[in-house]
């Protein structure tokens with residue numbers, strides 16, 4: 490058909506938008522996103538790629554799943570807490586709690602009396618129950634905010650004593666020492682990159698000292714001629730010890746023996762512990778503050794606390810993470826390698842004859858969330874490396890990891906109920 494006729498035959502925008510299915514989509518997604526899909530379908534019709542009667546169907550097929558553009562991604566990278574994939578995936582229980590809390594909710598109201606209630610009291614109670622060693626608990630927006638709040642409340646214009654080997658960069662240029670200085674604390678560095686002793690701290694502590702900071706190097710390991718001072722010894726100094734444990738393990742974990750936990754740090758005498766909620770705890774992005782009751786109360790009442798206040802969706806997800814079934818991160822940490830390998834074999838059997846696939850044992854990592862150097866026994870499906878891009882740009886996107894010329898789809902962070910989704914995605918990428 491000549492260009493001019495195709496133009497004339499292309500259905501008009503108002504006619505297409507009047508289609509009942511597209512009107513229903515507009516109610517769900519908003520007029521603008523639906524109109525964009527319609528415009529794209531009309532362009533294809535004008536170009537001769539679509540018949541006029543196919544425009545509505547093409548627009549419907551092109552609609553986004555939600556009004557937000559973030560996509561669900563299958564994490565087959567073999568990194569359990571993947572920073573670029575949003576760290577911890579929430580449990581189904583946490584997602585359900587978020588959905589309920591999204592509307593008007595009693596986050597700050599006591600329904601029994603009709604009076605104002607303590608904001609997030611049930612999430613805070615769940616956290617307090619999970620760490621009985623803590624006299625008080627508080628929750629802010631993220632781990633950095635937790636440390637900033639402690640520093641603003643205790644150390645503005647004063648000094649924080651910290652070991653040189655613990656002046657760490659977490660990622661994306663975020664450096665703990667710069668955070669402390671940015672809110673007005675002075676740093677007093679002690680020791681060398683690889684070694685520090687209690688005597689170094691003791692010599693640095695004076696009347697200007699607000700606290701001693703113990704930072705967990707959560708993304709690297711120093712090996713060889715090294716020494717650091719545990720919280721237990723730092724607690725003998727005449728100033729409070731603040732422990733930034735980072736990963737958010739609440740109690741010691743058998744598979745992660747080197748990873749500090751809030752319970753252990755408090756038992757050893759830390760006055761306050763700070764941590765992230767979306768690393769090893771497996772919850773929403775938030776910052777946990779646990780410690781001596783009076784100190785935590787002071788922090789929670791500090792004017793700066795409002796600036797890092799956590800929202801109701803986070804409180805809902807955190808409570809469900811703590812009270813509900815084991816979240817995905819915690820499940821992945823204890824995954825059984827033989828079970829993962831069985832899943833890999835089943836997937837390979839399903840793919841037999843369509844693509845060169847092999848089930849194999851693999852080694853997964855905890856990731857940006859902590860436990861550097863810990864190897865988690867896992868299993869993967871190995872595919873030709875050329876599939877990496879079609880899988881990443883497919884629907885749903887699948888992120889694997891290319892090594893030794895092959896694409897490994899590691900199963901440790903893929904929930905078993907998603908195996909069929911993974912299989913469909915691979916078949917689509919292969920084109921069968």
Ligand SMILES: *Cc1c(COP(=O)(O)O)cnc(C)c1O
Pocket residue numbers: 631632633634659665704705706707708733734735736764765766775776858
């Ligand atoms: C991750 C981490 C932080 C920062 O926490 P965010 O939740 O990312 O703000 C601070 N300290 C340590 C030791 C960490 O591992």
